[in-house]
Amino acid sequence: MVVYVTTQGTKIIKEGRHLLVKKDGATYRTLFTYKLQQLILYGRVELTASARSFLLNEQIDTVFLRLDGRYLGRFAGGESRNVFLRKKQFDLIDDDTFNLRVSRQILSGKLLNMITVLQRIGRTRKNRQVDPCIRQIRSCLHKMPAAKNINSLMGYEGAASAAYFSGFKLGLDHDFGFNRRIRRPPTDPVNSVLSLLYTMLINRVYAAIRIVGLDPYPGVLHRMDYGRQGLPLDLVEEFRTVLADTLTLSLFNLRSLQKDDFQREESEPVSDESNSEANGIDHLEQVVNDPLGRMNNCDAEDLFDIPSQQIIDDNGGNGVAKIRIRLTPEAFRTVLNAFEKKLATEFFHPLAEKRMNYADALVYQVRQYRRVIEGELNDYQPFLLK
Structure with missing residues (x-):
């Protein structure tokens, strides 16, 4: 719990x-x-x-x-006692071939999921404006096999994410001022909810990593940096859109969140560095079961897998104060409750060949990654939307 x-x-x-x-x-x-x-x-x-x-x-x-x-x-509790597993993780830090291969698999899954989500938005809303965004993502996807280093992969991811969010905004029923992904500070209601959900999701991925016995610091895509836990940032990628982006669309499109659920406050100048019960929440079951929000002809169980996005900073100039948008306390609880309801939603996991909920799926994917680290599997299979 x-x-x-x-x-x-x-x-x-x-x-x-x-x-x-x-x-x-x-x-x-x-x-x-x-x-x-x-x-x-x-x-x-x-x-x-x-x-x-x-x-x-x-x-x-x-x-x-x-x-x-x-x-x-x-x-957090003590580190895993399996020092041999952790040693293997750290030994692989300098294996550029391994890191590039697994990073490519993670990001390929992410981009494929982006395409699927935009296709659903375009089909159900009869909006062909998503087509150029899909073509840009496909172009990045096709270039990934030739990438010779992590920086090149991240460049393709960044370009694909920018295209994805240009199409993502077309999935919203109403204009909430969202044009692209802005992290610090979130300057519109949609970015505010995305930031909150991403934070909660990364915390759940971290918890899954500790359950499986892996060390959270050494990642493959997000490489070593002092004090940064890279592995949660890697393994959250395939779940961002599954559990955060689609839930955001539903919360707004089903009017569980509206403009008066947000407060404006002036933030500090920005520099170059950049109760699990649904108390009084309307439409919660609809929000949980309709990941894209009013996307008719879509079976919610078919939407169990969607991509993660690169988060960018938009500083609007050094030292320029931005207007931060925050959820009201009641709306904050609405988002928390909807997120936990979403995690408890069951679906059929094709890799596991059984039904499970999203919280269990997080652990399942981390266990698969551990098998790759230990050499039991050659390839990591990301969580894909079918």
Whole structure:
């Protein structure tokens, strides 16, 4: 079970073998730690010393985020005891042939999924404006086999992502000011929701990596950088559109989110560096079961796999203050609940040849990646939309 604590000014205390979420003397919720896999805290949520020690002793992944969803840090349990597996990961860091091959497989899946999503948008909305975007992505896809290094692959990914988001906006029923992917700060409602969902998704991929026993730092596509966990950034790619982009379309198109669910605030100048229950949420089941939002003639189970996108920064000039768009507290909970509902949705996984939910699919893909690391499989097969 994953628990989100979003109420500002709450305090989490230890009582016996469980935790209490309290505010102003009232108990908001009791957390039974034997059920708890991950605890995600947003904004001003206080942990007492005894609660902190308890979470560490129980090895419960505890994530700290700003109120706008920006990642701050985490408590995590001890590293995997399988030092031989971790050594193999680090040995492969310098294997350029391995890294290029697996990176190409990850990104090829991502681009194929982009194409499929845009095709569905074009077909169901009878809009041929997506066709040039699809052609650009296909062009990048066809160039990937000839790429001789990771930088070339990332260049093709960046170009494909720009084309994808040009088509993605055509999937929205109404104009919310979205023209392209902007990360810091998100300057329109759609980018705000995408950023929040990407953060939550990366945290879930990180948790899956720890479950499987891999080290989160060495990746193949996102190479070593001081303090950066590359593997979650690699393995989230095939799930971004499956679980974040399509959910974003549904939340807006089914009017679970509207313009008055967002607040404007002036952010700091930008530099070159750049409760899992649906309380009062309308259309939640429709949102979960219609990944693209009002896309008639599409079976939701057929949409289990969609691509991940490159996130770009748009600074609008050095030192220029931007207007940040944030979700209201109620809308914030709407997104969290819809995300957890989506993760619990079942579909038929063709590689596993059985039904599973999206949360289990994250773990399944990480286990497959581990088999590639250990040499049991030669190729990594990304999560593909059929």
